[in-house]
Amino acid sequence: MTDDILHLTDDETRVEAILRTMSADDLEREAPPDDLWTEIEAAVAAEHAVTATEYEFDDNVVDMTSRFRSRPSILVAAAAALLVLVGIFVTTSGSGGSNYEVVGGADLSWANGFVEGGMNATARASVLADGEAEAVRLDETALPPAPEGADLELWLIGVDSKGELTIQSIGVIADPTEGRVYEVPAEFDPASFDTVLVDISVEPRDGNAAHSGASIVRGPVVEA
Amino acid sequence: MTLTEIRPPIQRATDYSRRVTSAKAPVFNEVEAAFSRGDDNALRLAYEAHGRMVYGFCARSLDPERAKDVTQEVFVSAWRARHRYDPAKGRLGAWIMAITRNRIIDNVRSEKRHSDRRADEDSVELFTDAEVDATSDKMLVADALLELSERAREVITLAYFHDLTHPQIAERTNIPLGTVKSDIRRGLARIRQHLETQHD
Numbered sequence A: 001m002t003d004d005i006l007h008l009t010d011d012e013t014r015v016e017a018i019l020r021t022m023s024a025d026d027l028e029r030e031a032p033p034d035d036l037w038t039e040i041e042a043a044v045a046a047e048h049a050v051t052a053t054e055y056e057f058d059d060n061v062v063d064m065t066s067r068f069r070s071r072p073s074i075l076v077a078a079a080a081a082l083l084v085l086v087g088i089f090v091t092t093s094g095s096g097g098s099n100y101e102v103v104g105g106a107d108l109s110w111a112n113g114f115v116e117g118g119m120n121a122t123a124r125a126s127v128l129a130d131g132e133a134e135a136v137r138l139d140e141t142a143l144p145p146a147p148e149g150a151d152l153e154l155w156l157i158g159v160d161s162k163g164e165l166t167i168q169s170i171g172v173i174a175d176p177t178e179g180r181v182y183e184v185p186a187e188f189d190p191a192s193f194d195t196v197l198v199d200i201s202v203e204p205r206d207g208n209a210a211h212s213g214a215s216i217v218r219g220p221v222v223e224a
Numbered sequence B: 001m002t003l004t005e006i007r008p009p010i011q012r013a014t015d016y017s018r019r020v021t022s023a024k025a026p027v028f029n030e031v032e033a034a035f036s037r038g039d040d041n042a043l044r045l046a047y048e049a050h051g052r053m054v055y056g057f058c059a060r061s062l063d064p065e066r067a068k069d070v071t072q073e074v075f076v077s078a079w080r081a082r083h084r085y086d087p088a089k090g091r092l093g094a095w096i097m098a099i100t101r102n103r104i105i106d107n108v109r110s111e112k113r114h115s116d117r118r119a120d121e122d123s124v125e126l127f128t129d130a131e132v133d134a135t136s137d138k139m140l141v142a143d144a145l146l147e148l149s150e151r152a153r154e155v156i157t158l159a160y161f162h163d164l165t166h167p168q169i170a171e172r173t174n175i176p177l178g179t180v181k182s183d184i185r186r187g188l189a190r191i192r193q194h195l196e197t198q199h200d
Helices: A001-007 A009-022 A036-047 B015-019 B030-037 B040-062 B064-080 B092-117 B129-147 B150-160 B167-172 B176-195
Strands: A074-076 A102-110 A122-130 A134-142 A150-159 A166-174 A181-183 A193-204 A215-220
Touching: A001 A102, A001 A150, A009 A074, A009 B176, A036 A193, A036 B064, A102 A193, A102 B064, A122 A193, A122 A215, A134 B030, A166 A181, A193 B064, A193 B129, A215 B064, B030 B092, B030 B176, B040 B092, B040 B129, B040 B167, B064 B092, B064 B150, B092 B129, B092 B176, B129 B150, B150 B167, B150 B176
Parallel strands: none
Antiparallel strands: A074 A166, A102 A122, A102 A215, A122 A134, A134 A181, A150 A166, A150 A193, A193 A215
8 A cells, every 4th residue: 555655644645535536637727818817907907996095993983874975976097908797697586675686796805905994894795686776785794883084885886898987886884784775876887887896985074975095895796 | 893803704725725734834935925915916926826727727617708707706806815815824826726616616506596597498517516626626736746846746647647556656767666655755745735725
């Protein structure tokens, strides 16, 4: 027995077991499509097109119910070029008493350049549709409370085929755990973009309706 | 909830990685260090080092269009989460493959839900989680094999792919029997290190 001769550790024996299931074909490597790196580069550029700023968190939970702002779409030029189409397909049903169906989801996570206080933040968002309109629901969240004088806000960022961004606020997050459905304004059509990102940012109550650039978490929508 | 109460993100490892418990001295290279620092060209370097392995894993588990999409998602996600990668806890390839494994399983489960609703159509054979894990293990081992010296790779493939005994390998390759054994032993240890990751 080879094992007896070599006196292998348990882990090395497991490596042997894997090797015994393999053949020379397993050493062959299929080259990725030529344009794949370009698309990865473009997707990363799009994610970071909204630049982040420093923001100080503290642990005080603030009353966020008094703030309501309606925000217009904003077009921002980005360096992104080729991006993968995010298809939207109706798949499953059930959404808090409405006729919405889950058509996609996004795992949101912190990234370098985002607000440092949100480094361990995560969220899971579902994209919903009822045939006429879309909505977003936060299903799982581990978010820090907003700093004093600021709110957490939910955004959709659409990236078109030219790499231009459309940033749309869909609501202030009063309670991340309440399972609220955030309706997407009709002027933001997810299907018109190559990529749609869900973003949560810290927004100071300064009267400026634009995205602050202080994102906590972000993630691309993928079909359900 | 306060910042200190927020649970840490969960990054699952492959089945193999979860089983590995030993903690030898870390082996990492400039790409891994650059990636963990977030250097400007680090993602490109990581793609050049591991793009074929990730795409190959996806291509073996998913249709070509999804394989391409998932490969893109994996590298974008890995870059976004690069602050969680610690070269001292394992090889970048194993860490990225753990992300790939999770993405593939998510996609396979999603496709299964679709096919369950398309009962009247031809059923598509989809991978189980265990098959995805087995493919991941093979891809990582293959990647490690390709990093070995040509001599070590030859004796290991003769031993395990062709089931030759050590004396038969020595005879066929004109390498002393003791060298054959040491090449295999060291090669297995190198492969084991290649697969290790102690990331959460």
